[in-house]
Amino acid sequence: MESNKKKDIFQPLTSGTFRFSCHREVPCFTRCCAKLRLVLTPYDIVRLRKRLGITSGEFLEQYTDTLLREHPRFPMVKLKMLDDEGQRCPFVTKEGCTIYEDRPGACRLYPIGRASMLVSDKQDPKEQYFVIREDHCEGFKEEKVWTIDDWVSHEGLRFYMEMNDRWLAILNSPKTLGPEEYLAKKHKMFFMASYDIDRFRQFIFKSRFFSLFEIPPEKRQELASTDESLLLFAYDWLKFSLFGEKTLTPRTD
Ligand code: SF4
Numbered sequence: 700m701e702s703n704k705k706k707d708i709f710q711p712l713t714s715g716t717f718r719f720s721c722h723r724e725v726p727c728f729t730r731c732c733a734k735l736r737l738v739l740t741p742y743d744i745v746r747l748r749k750r751l752g753i754t755s756g757e758f759l760e761q762y763t764d765t766l767l768r769e770h771p772r773f774p775m776v777k778l779k780m781l782d783d784e785g786q787r788c789p790f791v792t793k794e795g796c797t798i799y800e801d802r803p804g805a806c807r808l809y810p811i812g813r814a815s816m817l818v819s820d821k822q823d824p825k826e827q828y829f830v831i832r833e834d835h836c837e838g839f840k841e842e843k844v845w846t847i848d849d850w851v852s853h854e855g856l857r858f859y860m861e862m863n864d865r866w867l868a869i870l871n872s873p874k875t876l877g878p879e880e881y882l883a884k885k886h887k888m889f890f891m892a893s894y895d896i897d898r899f900r901q902f903i904f905k906s907r908f909f910s911l912f913e914i915p916p917e918k919r920q921e922l923a924s925t926d927e928s929l930l931l932f933a934y935d936w937l938k939f940s941l942f943g944e945k946t947l948t949p950r951t952d
């Protein structure tokens with residue numbers, strides 16, 4: 700019974716379009732911003748901690764729980780709902796989402812779901828979309844019809860998806876993590892480089908990192924100036940340190 704119900708909620712997007720609109724006048728406005736299992740991606744955290752004016756470490760401490768069983772190999776992080784009866788998202792008010800411009804990718808995509816697989820960094824991801832048709836959502840009764848492309852543009856999702864797909868390629872990598880004795884260390888490294896970008900920045904700028912790897916001065920400059928390039932570099936570092944991929948070049952001198 701439960702699985703049939705779930706099957707009904709997730710509907711394939713066969714026609715390529717869906718009817719939906721979400722605005723302050725819908726009777727269910729903000730009803731979906733509660734009791735969520737909202738798993739955050741590294742790019743979500745980069746945006747959220749900047750929006751809130753705190754460090755990634757402070758954000759993780761105040762706003763998230765770590766999930767150890769969500770993924771078979773790596774720790775995941777989810778947004779903590781408020782600890783009250785309604786279990787609302789900490790960012791929702793009657794007026795709507797208070798961090799709207801920096802809301803997580805999953806909130807932007809809803810009521811659409813996306814399964815994607817980045818086969819190689821040089822190819823476009825294989826992707827599949829479906830509609831999440833939940834009973835409480837009255838947005839499906841509205842008139843507006845969307846294509847997926849229009850929805851992705853409207854919600855500012857393209858860059859989120861690009862960043863997230865690169866991280867998903869690490870999560871879904873078939874490569875081994877190597878001997879058991881290094882696993883705890885590798886999990887810690889995964890957590891820091893994925894979720895705690897301010898600590899990762901210190902890790903590379905306040906250690907011997909640049910004396911150990913070939914990284915040109917202009918690249919260092921770029922890493923120091925934007926969170927996005929630092930995060931992409933963190934992904935390269937993870938591929939190198941977790942799986943032994945040749946994404947970085949050790950110095951030989
Ligand atoms: S982050 Fe914003 S859109 Fe997402 S659940 Fe919270 S209030 Fe709703």
Ligand code: SF4
Pocket residue numbers: 720721722725727728729730731732809810835836837838839
């Ligand atoms: S339940 Fe649907 S229509 Fe209502 S606020 Fe949430 S997304 Fe919008």
